[in-house]
Amino acid sequence: MAACFRYIVNDVTAAIDFYTQHLGFKLEMRPARAFAEISRGDMHLYLSEPARMGGGAPMPSGEAQKPGGWNRIHIVVDDLDAMIAKFKAAGGHFRNEAVQGTGGKQILLEDPSGNLIELFQPNTPDYRPPGSGSQAAQR
Amino acid sequence: MATVQVRYIVNDVDPAVAFYTGQLGFKLEMRPAPPFAMLSRGDLRLVLSQPSGMGGGGQSMPDGTKPQPGGWNRFAIEVADLEALVTTLKKAGAHLRSDIITGVGGKQVIVDDPSGNPVELFQPITAEARLGGRSG
Numbered sequence: 001m002a003a004c005f006r007y008i009v010n011d012v013t014a015a016i017d018f019y020t021q022h023l024g025f026k027l028e029m030r031p032a033r034a035f036a037e038i039s040r041g042d043m044h045l046y047l048s049e050p051a052r053m054g055g056g057a058p059m060p061s062g063e064a065q066k067p068g069g070w071n072r073i074h075i076v077v078d079d080l081d082a083m084i085a086k087f088k089a090a091g092g093h094f095r096n097e098a099v100q101g102t103g104g105k106q107i108l109l110e111d112p113s114g115n116l117i118e119l120f121q122p123n124t125p126d127y128r129p130p131g132s133g134s135q136a137a138q139r
Numbered sequence: 140m141a142t143v144q145v146r147y148i149v150n151d152v153d154p155a156v157a158f159y160t161g162q163l164g165f166k167l168e169m170r171p172a173p174p175f176a177m178l179s180r181g182d183l184r185l186v187l188s189q190p191s192g193m194g195g196g197g198q199s200m201p202d203g204t205k206p207q208p209g210g211w212n213r214f215a216i217e218v219a220d221l222e223a224l225v226t227t228l229k230k231a232g233a234h235l236r237s238d239i240i241t242g243v244g245g246k247q248v249i250v251d252d253p254s255g256n257p258v259e260l261f262q263p264i265t266a267e268a269r270l271g272g273r274s275g
Binding site: 002003004005006007008041042043046053054055057059060065066067068069070071072073074095096097099101102103106115118128130 | 142143144145146147148169171172177181182183184186195196198200201206207208209210211212213214215216236237238240242243247256259
């Protein structure tokens with residue numbers, strides 16, 4: 001099984017390069033210029049350019065879909081500091097500095113269109129990985 | 140079992156929990172603090188964060204910018220009967236961004252949660268279009 005997320009991007013090719021080269025995604029299909037599906041484990045990410053039809057189509061009001069906002073996918077990494085250093089060296093853009101939360105520390109990375117990716121390194125016993133049972137909450 | 144996690148920013152966690160569990164089949168996993176809840180639906184884990192000064196996912200940016208709901212990026216969930224669900228959602232007062240759109244592989248529509256975050260509802264017409272169907 002899998003779970004699916006759709007990101008609106010300005011350029012599907014640039015987005016494919018970013019996600020496959022830097023974040024371990026695999027290209028599943030690129031059936032049209034304005035659409036691709038990539039995956040990382042059970043996460044399937046649809047990349048849609050604003051287009052006339054399909055997932056990136058405008059609303060009946062004429063309002064166009066666009067990248068950005070704050071809702072995001074969450075990717076668990078082993079060494080957040082090393083990832084941050086690598087992205088900064090490659091010219092990557094972060095929206096904030098790393099912050100510590102209840103379960104771990106995280107930072108908000110932007111893809112080439114300005115969509116957020118939450119990079120997260122668990123570092124406390126309160127962390128519950130996706131896939132863990134409800135029991136872990138009681139720790 | 141949830142294996143994929145996404146985070147939505149919401150204005151108020153309680154109505155969001157009620158919407159996702161009451162209308163879209165999510166299960167409440169935990170509600171440990173006022174600005175945070177964790178929900179699940181199949182392989183999808185949805186964490187809801189309210190902008191707050193409590194650290195973690197709803198924290199403001201260093202320049203003071205507060206995270207906010209909305210935008211176009213969304214998760215997609217597969218439903219068995221889109222028209223029936225849309226009727227139910229409309230009766231409950233939910234806001235849909237368009238009418239049902241029929242594409243190559245299925246029918247879809249975007250519904251807004253109470254904070255205005257989009258959720259893509261998808262009913263496949265062909266077997267190939269089932270979400271995650273190719274991998275089983």
